[in-house]
Amino acid sequence: DAGITQSPRHKVTETGTPVTLRCHQTENHRYMYWYRQDPGHGLRLIHYSYGVKDTDKGEVSDGYSVSRSKTEDFLLTLESATSSQTSVYFCAISDQKGEAFFGQGTRLTVV
Amino acid sequence: DQQVKQNSPSLSVQEGRISILNCDYTNSMFDYFLWYKKYPAEGPTFLISISSIKDKNEDGRFTVFLNKSAKHLSLHIVPSQPGDSAVYFCAASLSGGGSNYKLTFGKGTLLTVNP
Numbered sequence: 001d002a003g004i005t006q007s008p009r010h011k012v013t014e015t016g017t018p019v020t021l022r023c024h025q026t027e028n029h030r031y032m033y034w035y036r037q038d039p040g041h042g043l044r045l046i047h048y049s050y051g052v053k054d055t056d057k058g059e060v061s062d063g064y065s066v067s068r069s070k071t072e073d074f075l076l077t078l079e080s081a082t083s084s085q086t087s088v089y090f091c092a093i094s095d096q097k098g099e100a101f102f103g104q105g106t107r108l109t110v111v
Numbered sequence: 112d113q114q115v116k117q118n119s120p121s122l123s124v125q126e127g128r129i130s131i132l133n134c135d136y137t138n139s140m141f142d143y144f145l146w147y148k149k150y151p152a153e154g155p156t157f158l159i160s161i162s163s164i165k166d167k168n169e170d171g172r173f174t175v176f177l178n179k180s181a182k183h184l185s186l187h188i189v190p191s192q193p194g195d196s197a198v199y200f201c202a203a204s205l206s207g208g209g210s211n212y213k214l215t216f217g218k219g220t221l222l223t224v225n226p
Contacts (some may be wrong), residue, residue: 033213042117042218043155043200058213090154092214099145100202100214102154 003027006091006103013110019078021106023091025071029101031094032074034058034066036087037105043090049074081110114138115203117217125225130188132220134201137182141203145214146175146186149198158199159186191224198222 003026013019023032033048035058045058047066055066063085065077078085086109094100116135124130132146142163147155161168161175161184168175174187188195201217 031213035216040218043202043216045213045215048213092154094214099157099160101157102147104154105152 004091004093004101004103006089006106008106009104010107011109013081013108015082015110016080019081019108021076021078021089021091021108023074023076023093023103025074025093027093027101028071029093029095030071031100032068033092033094033100034064034074034076035090035092036060037090038087046076046089078108081108083110086110113217114141115201115215115217117199117201117220119220120218121221121223123223123225124191126193127190130186130191130195130222130224132186132188132199132201132222134184134186134217135182136184136203138203138215139182140205141215143204144175144177144184145202145204146173147200147202147216148195149200149219155200188222191222193224193226196222196224 005024007022034046035043044060046064049055049068067075089106091103092100114137145160146158148158149155159170159173159175161177177184198219198221200219202214204214
């Protein structure tokens, strides 16, 4: 398995609270991504990073921010969680050309 | 505006027969295509890929075909096995690197292989 770890694996939080999800890799891959998976929508890109401190928005970035201060860690923050952000979140890593490897996912429930 | 489309939400086949999963894309700049398999409660796992300079790539029971003029690719699984039952995602990317390299996924197709 690719060295990619997501934490926490499960979280329940209240509406309006900030939440941070962490993705940690040991593969020294340049690219890191955050996706969310929802029924009927597949995998949608939230934000991605193409290097330390280099990030860009994906297709569903509203309400989310990211930070990458070092190669191995990519943090996803929900600034003020809403029920629409209840989802399964996946982190992925890749080289410039090649397949992306996914973490096991974080199931987030906003109540 | 979906750039990668999997129009069949589900597919059911008999064990031993061929499974064909289809994917269409709209962005002619995509030059690298991948298929992922996903079991419940797990992350997606890479299955097979193809570069736009090829029209076929084979890996054991799995073959991916690319038709660039039609902007269409397909995944063939022969013979299908019950363990192949999963959600299959098609993905596409631009391989130019930098900020352009990101994977765009389709919505997935649930494959069920019946014993």
